Amino acid sequence: MQSFTILEGVVAPLLRSNVDTDAIIPKQFLKSIKRTGFGVNLFDAWRYLDAGFPGQDSSTRQPNPDFVLNQPRYQQASILLAGENFGCGSSREHAVWALDGFGFRCVIAPSFADIFNNNSFKSGLLPLVLDKSIIEKLAADCEANEGYQLKVDLEQQQVIAPDGETYSFEVDQFRKHCLLNGLDDIGLTLQNADAIKQYEIKRKEAAPWLFNGVT
Amino acid sequence: MSAKTLYDKVWDAHQVHQQDDGTVLLYIDRHLVHEVTSPQAFEGLQISGRKPWRIDSMLAVADHNVPTTSREAGIEDPVSKLQVDTLDANCDAHGIVEFKMNDHRQGIVHVIGPEQGATLPGMTVVCGDSHTSTHGAFGALAFGIGTSEVEHVMATQCLLQKKSRNMLVSVDGEVGPGVTAKDIVLAIIGEIGTAGGNGSAIEFGGDAIRALSMEGRMTVCNMAIEAGARAGMIAVDQTTIDYVKARPFSPSNEQWDAAEAAWRDLVSDEGAKFDKIVRINAADIMPQVSWGTSPEMVAGISGVVPDPSSETNETKAEGMRRALQYMDLSAGTAISDIKIDKVFIGSCTNSRIEDLRAAAAVIKDRKVAGNVKLALVVPGSGLVKKQAEEEGLDSIFSNAGFEWREPGCSMCLAMNADKLESGERCASTSNRNFEGRQGQGGRTHLVSPAMAAAAAIAGHFVDVRSF
Numbered sequence: 001m002q003s004f005t006i007l008e009g010v011v012a013p014l015l016r017s018n019v020d021t022d023a024i025i026p027k028q029f030l031k032s033i034k035r036t037g038f039g040v041n042l043f044d045a046w047r048y049l050d051a052g053f054p055g056q057d058s059s060t061r062q063p064n065p066d067f068v069l070n071q072p073r074y075q076q077a078s079i080l081l082a083g084e085n086f087g088c089g090s091s092r093e094h095a096v097w098a099l100d101g102f103g104f105r106c107v108i109a110p111s112f113a114d115i116f117n118n119n120s121f122k123s124g125l126l127p128l129v130l131d132k133s134i135i136e137k138l139a140a141d142c143e144a145n146e147g148y149q150l151k152v153d154l155e156q157q158q159v160i161a162p163d164g165e166t167y168s169f170e171v172d173q174f175r176k177h178c179l180l181n182g183l184d185d186i187g188l189t190l191q192n193a194d195a196i197k198q199y200e201i202k203r204k205e206a207a208p209w210l211f212n213g214v215t
Numbered sequence: 216m217s218a219k220t221l222y223d224k225v226w227d228a229h230q231v232h233q234q235d236d237g238t239v240l241l242y243i244d245r246h247l248v249h250e251v252t253s254p255q256a257f258e259g260l261q262i263s264g265r266k267p268w269r270i271d272s273m274l275a276v277a278d279h280n281v282p283t284t285s286r287e288a289g290i291e292d293p294v295s296k297l298q299v300d301t302l303d304a305n306c307d308a309h310g311i312v313e314f315k316m317n318d319h320r321q322g323i324v325h326v327i328g329p330e331q332g333a334t335l336p337g338m339t340v341v342c343g344d345s346h347t348s349t350h351g352a353f354g355a356l357a358f359g360i361g362t363s364e365v366e367h368v369m370a371t372q373c374l375l376q377k378k379s380r381n382m383l384v385s386v387d388g389e390v391g392p393g394v395t396a397k398d399i400v401l402a403i404i405g406e407i408g409t410a411g412g413n414g415s416a417i418e419f420g421g422d423a424i425r426a427l428s429m430e431g432r433m434t435v436c437n438m439a440i441e442a443g444a445r446a447g448m449i450a451v452d453q454t455t456i457d458y459v460k461a462r463p464f465s466p467s468n469e470q471w472d473a474a475e476a477a478w479r480d481l482v483s484d485e486g487a488k489f490d491k492i493v494r495i496n497a498a499d500i501m502p503q504v505s506w507g508t509s510p511e512m513v514a515g516i517s518g519v520v521p522d523p524s525s526e527t528n529e530t531k532a533e534g535m536r537r538a539l540q541y542m543d544l545s546a547g548t549a550i551s552d553i554k555i556d557k558v559f560i561g562s563c564t565n566s567r568i569e570d571l572r573a574a575a576a577v578i579k580d581r582k583v584a585g586n587v588k589l590a591l592v593v594p595g596s597g598l599v600k601k602q603a604e605e606e607g608l609d610s611i612f613s614n615a616g617f618e619w620r621e622p623g624c625s626m627c628l629a630m631n632a633d634k635l636e637s638g639e640r641c642a643s644t645s646n647r648n649f650e651g652r653q654g655q656g657g658r659t660h661l662v663s664p665a666m667a668a669a670a671a672i673a674g675h676f677v678d679v680r681s682f
Contacts, residue, residue, distance in 0.1 A: 016537070017530050018409055018509050022649040027630050031280065031294040033254035033301050035362075045651045051637075052655075054294050084530065085410040088443060089649060090628075091345040092252065093361030114379075114413060114445050115345060115359055122363035172377065174238045186265070189371040192232050192240055196268075196373060199231040199242055207337070209466035209474045210244050213271025214312045214333050 002124040003182030007105050007152040009078030013139035014068055019082060020089035021116065025098040028053055038094055039101020043069065069102075073146045077102075081139045082109040084132065087116025096123045106152050108135060108159070121175045124182065126154060128169050154180055218484035220381045221448050222416040225356040225481070229339050231373055241376045243368050244338040247324045248275040248311070250302040251630070252343025256366035257305040267309055268372040274333050275306045275313035278323045279630045283593050283620035286316055295631065322596025322622040325349040325563035329433065330596055332462025336451045336478040341368055346563045346646065348439040352432035353459070354451040354481035356416070359440065379445040380414055380490040383483075385421035388497040393680035395573065396431030397565060397644065397663035399423060400438040401503035405513040407493055412444030415491065418483060419449050423497035429458040430569035437564045438646050441510040450482040504550050504676050505648045505661040507538035512648070514550050516666070516678045522546035541650050542658050543638075551676050553660070556639040558583075558590040558671040559653070560617075560664055562627035565644035566595030570664040571603045574644075575611040577668035577679060583616035584674030590617040591633065593625040617671070629654045642670040 029041045031054055044052040047069060049062040063070045069077070080099070086109040087095060096119045099107065105125060110132040112120075120127040130138075138161065142148040151160040154176060159167040178185055204211050219227070232240040253275075260266065267273065280295035290296040299316065306313035314321040320331065325346050328334040340350040340357035343365040350357035364374055384403055403419075404411070417439050424435065432449045439447025449455075456475055459465050466474045501515035512535070514521065523535035523546065539546065544553070560566070560574050571594065583590045592612050594600035600622055603609055609619045626633040627645035635641055635657025644667050645652075648659040662670065669679040 017534055020509075020647075020649045022628075022647070022652050026651055026655070027628050030251050030630065031292075031298050033258075033298055035255045035258075045655055085413070085443065088409055089345065089440075089647060091343060091347075091359035091361055093255075093363060096361070111410060111413060113410070113443060115361060115440075119361035119363065122361060172238075173236050174234060174375070184263075185375055186263070186367050186370045189240060189367065189373055189375065192373075193371075195232045195240070196242070196371065200372075203228075203242070207474070207477060209335065209470050210338065211271075212464065212466060212470075214274045214331070214464050215271050 001122070001182045001184060004105065004124055004126050004154055004179045006154070007078060008149060009105070010074065010076045011079045011081060011138070011142045011148050011150050012069060012074040012077035013081045013142050015081065015083045015135070015139055017083035018085045018088055021087055021092050021095040022089055024087065024095040025092065026052065030092055030094055035097055036101065038098035039103070042098040042102045043067070078105050079150050079152065080104050080107045081135050081142065082107050084110045086112050088113035091115045093119040093123065096120050096125050100125055110135060121179060124179065126152065126179065128152065128159070130159065130167055130169055134167055218486040218488070220483040220487040220489065221354060221418055221450050221481055222356065222381055223487070225337055225339065226378055228337065237377060239376050239378065240373045241339060242373055243341050244272060245333060245340040246273045246368050247328055247340065247342035247347070248273055249279060249324050249342070249344060250277045250298045251279045252362050253305065253365055254298065254301045255362045256369060259366040260369055265370045267311070267369045270310055272372065273311045274328065275302060275311050276321055276324050276327055277302050277316055279624045279628065281316050281623040282631055283623050283625050283633055286621060292632070319597040319601070322599065323563045323566060323624055325437065326566060326595030326599065329353065329429070330462070330598055332459060332465035335459060335465065336455060336481050341374065345440045346437050348444065348447045349433050349437040349563055351436040351439065351446050351448040352429060353455055354448060354478065356446055356448065358446045379416045381488065382412060382415035382417045382444070382491045383489040384417050384419050384493045384495065386419070386423035386495045386497050387421045388423060389426065390423050390497045390500055393665065394500050394502060395663040395665060396427050396434040398500055398503045400435045401505065401510070401513045401661060402500045403495060404438065404442045404510050405503070406495060407442055409441060409509050409511045410443045412439060412442040415444050416446040416448060417442065417444040419447060424449060425452065428569055429454060430567040433567065434564055438510065441646055451478045502663065502666050502679055504666065506542065506544060506550065507535065508541055508648055508650050509534070509538065510646070510648060510661060512538055516550055516676060518550055520544050520546055520548045520550065551678065554586060554640070554675045555642045555670055556586070556588050557635060557641040558587060558667050559626040559641055559643040559645060560591065560667050561593030561595070561625050562645035563595065564646045565664050566593060566599065568599050568602050570644065571599070571608050574664040574668035575608045577665050577682065578615040578672055579611050581615055581672045583671050586674045587671055590671045591620060591626060592617050593620045594622050596622050626653050628652060642667045642676065
């Protein structure tokens with residue numbers, strides 16, 4: 001996994017609440033068997049006026065000029081300011097891959113849906129929680145200033161605004177550790193392989209029916 | 216020992232290891248696999264030279280991409296075909312049991328798990344699919360995971376998890392006639408909102424839940440994710456035990472006796488502590504219809520489309536305005552005046568035998584309205600389909616003008632050929648009314664199977680209780 005330490009980047013605002021993973025990456029693009037290539041279809045139904053399908057030549061698409069991410073000033077954005085319950089709905093990790101593919105490394109929202117939150121940490125995208133009032137202020141500053149950037153310091157757990165204002169945020173310490181170091185948590189878990197085997201032996205004695213298998 | 220909730224009990228029984236910060240290595244008993252969220256996980260295993268930890272804990276099936284029309288010629292869409300072929304190849308390579316597309320047991324992963332007895336009380340069950348919450352109906356701890364976690368479970372049989380909060384939703388008293396499990400869960404989501412369960416495992420309790428069949432309980436737990444919950448759970452009782460008995464992968468003989476005795480304890484202890492309790496009066500619930508683009512946007516059948524200007528929360532009001540625009544509805548419109556173009560009876564929420572029986576009872580000796588362009592029935596599995604045919608339900612549907620299809624996820628999310636065209640309006644027994652969910656520009660109204668059937672006949676929403 002790519003590590004996340006300090007991110008300084010252009011900010012884009014999309015404050016609507018309950019943005020679901022169907023909106024982030026529509027179902028037709030889930031047919032891919034790869035982890036990459038989803039960025040061009042991020043928010044596809046909002047971002048383009050024509051219907052999207054897999055394998056299309058994206059240069060021939062008609063962008064929706066009213067959609068915020070189509071503004072030239074947000075093309076290099078790496079931080080998304082979002083609304084409540086961001087990432088609700090389907091468990092598709094493709095939603096995180098699509099955000100990452102567009103260039104986002106951090107989403108700042110008042111709250112996240114649980115599965116999206118998990119998926120983000122597994123793919124090196126930081127889901128960062130700040131109060132709604134702070135996000136609204138940052139979004140207003142962002143809209144008023146082209147090229148508006150924020151600095152996100154994961155180690156210090158701070159968001160630093162251009163006016164020097166800093167905002168602290170909470171993050172699960174184990175997840176922070178994994179993200180800072182880009183750790184593959186399967187490797188970490190396998191360090192406990194003996195404990196897993198011991199658990200299986202004891203559990204099989206107590207509840208053998210759990211080990212019948214489906215074969 | 217202090218009193219425990221059902222969730223506490225299943226959680227505690229699966230802890231392999233706990234880190235100082237409270238992160239738990241949680242053992243997973245059953246891993247259900249489908250074609251959409253697994254290919255990248257199998258690829259990840261291969262790249263890192265790892266093998267699945269416990270092949271016999273896995274059961275695979277292709278459901279999202281499969282056609283619901285004749286399958287003799289295979290899958291027409293090459294992209295869908297590649298995804299299903301990839302699952303077949305991965306399962307063959309590792310020796311994982313898979314119900315392939317033409318296996319008579321094939322179906323929606325959340326229908327076949329319980330149907331086969333692959334889902335058992337007290338298990339931890341995961342799948343790369345948010346509607347894995349369905350299996351919580353059995354007193355199992357079941358939740359959806361992303362592809363990285365699919366790979367993690369394959370490689371280690373475990374997940375790194377933090378414990379969720381305990382939440383109880385108690386539906387007290389009895390529901391009125393014509394009010395189903397789907398109406399109960401839509402009413403719950405309408406009450407607590409789509410983020411109402413965030414960070415929590417919800418136990419559904421109360422007389423109205425206890426009175427439900429296993430099919431109904433699965434419908435309720437299925438949509439726990441639509442309330443944002445990590446998992447939905449229902450305590451084990453005689454209804455659970457009776458359903459599980461004699462399924463192909465259920466324990467038998469002495470093992471059954473030991474299992475049954477253990478399962479009887481899968482209830483929240485008297486005095487167990489919940490972080491949050493919500494009580495809903497069952498008698499107040501009427502048949503529900505969603506009017507917006509989030510499952511919390513629901514109204515009773517005798518209600519009207521609400522007015523955003525009377526909503527005091529500005530974020531909510533803005534969401535409502537966007538929803539009404541997308542749905543092409545105006546505030547104040549009677550729900551029963553909303554005309555529909557298509558009807559979909561199916562999905563992991565409502566495609567089990569009881570759902571099909573409820574719909575068939577409404578349409579018997581009636582015809583689909585002229586303005587309804589397509590009415591689809593998609594059974595949840597090959598075995599549900601067979602059972603329905605033995606009961607003659609297929610003829611009831613066909614005679615009324617419904618199409619009787621092969622099992623799969625179908626128009627719940629329209630990854631196969633079954634979809635809404637832009638602007639079309641659908642009465643759907645599925646679980647999500649998000650923008651574009653059933654096809655770009657399509658408009659979804661979530662209802663129970665009986666309400667979908669009644670809408671198909673009337674051509675608009677109608678109160679099934681007086682239909």
